[in-house]
Amino acid sequence: MRMSRLTNQQDFSEVLQHIQQARQSVFTNVNTALIALYWHVGKTISHKVQNEAWGKGVVSELARYISQHDPDVKGFSDKNLWRMKQFYETYQADEQLIPLVKQLPWTHNTIIFSRCKTAEERQFYLKQSIKERYASRELERQIDSAQFERMSMGNQKLSALLRELHPTIGDTFKDSYVLEFLGLPPVHSENRLQKALVQHMRQFILELGKDFIFIGEEYRLQVGNQDFFIDLLFFHRGLSALVAFELKIGKFLPEHLGQLNFYLEALDRDVKKPHENPSIGVLLCRDKDDEVVEYALSRNLSPTLIAEYQLQLPDKKLLQAKLHGLCAGMEDGNE
Secondary structure, rough: OHHHHHHHHHHHHHHHHHHHHHHHHHHHHHHHHHHHHHHHHHHHHHHHHHOOOOHHHHHHHHHHHHHHHOOOOOOOOOHHHHHHHHHHHHOOOOOOOOHHHHHOOOOHHHHHHHHHOOOHHHHHHHHHHHHHHHOHHHHHHHHHHOHHHHHHOOOOEHHHHHHHHHOOOOOOOOOOEHHHHHHOOOOOHHHHHHHHHHHOOOHHHHOOOEEEEEEEEEEEEEOOEEEEEEEEEEEEEOOOOOEEEEEEEOOOOOOOHHHHHHHHHHHHHHHOOOOOOOOOEEEEEEOOOOOHHHHHHHHOOEEEEEEEOOOOOOOHHHHHHHHHHEEEEHHHHOO
């Protein structure tokens, strides 16, 4: 009887999987067709306006005509029709990005082409939205938190061994994490920071990246006759490695690395599975001196990185100015 129930459960699971796959396929096909339609409508309006055949009044007339002749058709207000024109004009000359926009819903596309100023920024958020499967609200938060600018500045403080083990590690970790969703006051304890991160784990993982899987808080390690506890322990699917987070509410100090290195050694000896890569350590501090960090990591033999956290959304315009200055400096250096 038990065997029969088990077989039924397996059969049921297989049927459900087929349903889910078919539903996803239908959604993908419908979305692709919808984006293609909006592209065609936008192209038509753009060409008519460029040829001075249509003005704003004609587009409003078109919206009314569609509504009157087919009331069941939604989403073709004059405002949306102008968005379709903007959509087409934004991407018409960029063959690299056209395949990406077809993979995202219209809402995501409108957010990206209306809020991003450069092709590089649009490409970044298109790829991130596909990779991380952002909901539209999360996509807006990432733009508000200047994720593109923070990642583009490429200022991650990584040990040499970490770069050697994972050459593309810079795409996985950030130099600064924005944790405004915690609602913490400027003065707080490490324990309160840890508890708040656990309580808001879904938002924290969205900030980290969806390949992170939370294992536990105060993860216990027994070495000799003593117990030690890692603040937060994760597993990263893409890197196939355990990731230990140690939290510091003050400024980074070189001695912090000794504790983290000890935890990584214990994880690799007693917790890591044979097929997994060496464990990674992240020291998440409230503040850090980049020169001190560079000195501390220069001879560090463990795969570690040092990042800071912010409790408020960053000044996006200030970061954009810094990024612009950095790019200008690199161009001057290449001349």
